[in-house]
Amino acid sequence: MRIRLEETTDWTALCAIYSAAFGQLAEADLVRDMHDDGDLILSLIAYDDKPAGHIAYSRLILLGTPSIKAAVLAPLAVTPSFQKQGIGAALVQDGLKRLTEKDYDLVLVLGEPHYYGRFGFDPKLAEKLKTPYDGPYLQGLALSDRGKGAHGPVSYAQAFAELE
């Protein structure tokens, strides 16, 4: 299994991954819309002999602390036949490494704390932010000391509003 940057020719594979994992294409459409809007920071695809998983990170503007560079992790999916083999974890960690190299300070995710807690995501870090997704499933991970100081309202990529 290897992880690489998604390319335009991966669209069919990406749709197959999301369709198999979620039974719908709303998440694939989210990736396409974020790309079209220029809000996609990182889009990674995991391949074995077939496409196995995908993850996207998009821009997040912290209106209260705009000098802090932040991103949102979403969506993430692994094709059911490839699940529970560490591919989801490899996609998350590869993405976090690349964002650290690009000097990002903070990443937010909305998801199961049981899953994301293993990477260091913590609901406490997200409590100081005001987002459309406030609650126990919203978690933050500081990639730098600056990231720990994030607070106040945030602006997600426009495509998230269109998803609801």
Ligand SMILES: CC(C)(COP(=O)(O)OP(=O)(O)OC[C@H]1O[C@@H](n2cnc3c(N)ncnc32)[C@H](O)[C@@H]1OP(=O)(O)O)[C@@H](O)C(=O)NCCC(=O)NCCS
């Ligand atoms: C969630 C998902 C991306 C994990 O990918 P994966 O490659 O199977 O995950 P890994 O192999 O890295 O890790 C497996 C662990 O994830 C846990 N896990 C899988 N799906 C989970 C879920 N929806 N909620 C909580 N934990 C989950 C497994 O129980 C396992 O836990 P363990 O290590 O304690 O046994 C994958 O199961 C998936 O695509 N699910 C459907 C889509 C989805 O729910 N996406 C997440 C959006 S936030």
